[in-house]
Amino acid sequence: TDGVGVVETTAGRIRCREREGSARGGDVLVAVRPEALRLGRAPDGAAAENVLSGTVRARAYLGNLFDYRVEVGGETLRVQGHVKQPFAVGDRVALYFAAEDAWAIPAARGTPGAGGG
Secondary structure (H helix, E strand, O other): OEEEEEEEEOOEEEEEEEEOOOOOOOEEEEEEOHHHOEEEEOOOOOOOOEEEEEEEEEEEEOOOOEEEEEEEOOEEEEEEEOOOOOOOOOOEEEEEEOHHHEEEEEOOOOOOOOEEO
């Protein structure tokens, strides 16, 4: 059975799914698929379980979407955005996602970016 927990990260608290019986207090990585992240202007007050602030560091136009690299809390995340709402390199943005779209995964010792669960 899976439940929802909270992970403290350099970017803030993240509500995410965790496996029952996983070690609490250990280092974890939070995994979210790029298409599950919604990009918006920093922060717009939209209702979401998780909101992280970041800065667009790179973007590539792929025809049906923009593929962004967004720096959040010292980490770089890959985010896919709609072509009708483009963001420029250097823009401050917010990333919105549901707890059900994020997973806490036990991290190997010494993994960069790992946060306690």
